[in-house]
Amino acid sequence: MTQVALGTFLATALFAMVVLAALPADVDADARLPDLSLAVTMTLVFASSGLFVYYLHHVTTVMRVSHIIAAVGAQSRRVIEEQYPVGPAAAPVTPLPPPVQVITAVQPAWSSTSTSTGSPRWPANTTAPCRSCPRRATSWWPGSR
Structure with missing residues (x-):
């Protein structure tokens, strides 16, 4: 989404500069203006404005802690499922060695x-x-x- 928004901003700026350069220096009452180019420029400006608002919303959403934690959790689950598959295709799990005997104290x-x-x-x-x-x-x- 970032590339689309930044590409639209750049395209709007470049196209608007080209149209501005193509306009005549002195505008008379009978001068002919490039109506289609001006309409496309205004459409690009409105599209860029909408993409800018959407881009700000997207960036602020992605930077939230809850979104980051959810993304890390989803990626962790995906890695665990790849490393340790479940089902008939899963490799047999080798048993762990018996644990060392642990004796806990009743009191310090x-x-x-x-x-x-x-x-x-x-x-x-x-x-x-x-x-x-x-x-x-x-x-x-x-x-x-």
Whole structure:
């Protein structure tokens, strides 16, 4: 739509300048004016005015947050449907490996020591105090984030 509106604006301006250049310099009572060219120019001006109002409406609609969210959602659904088709043409889904056993604490507490099997932040076979939190299956090692 943007290209149509801008093309119409440009065509109107160029055509109006060509018609203006074709008009005689001194207009007498008996001078003949290009009636068809003037009528086409006025039609283009009205069409450009209408397209300008429509273009402003289109731009303000596209810039609304709700429209952007809806467009992102539609595009996301389309990508998900392409990547993970549903129905008889869909490839069989490979099962995930079993989850690691998670033990949640009943209440916050401090443990005296905890043995680490090694991680990039904590060396293997070391002991350190560990704080656990209820309702979250995580623990914080000293020095990690």
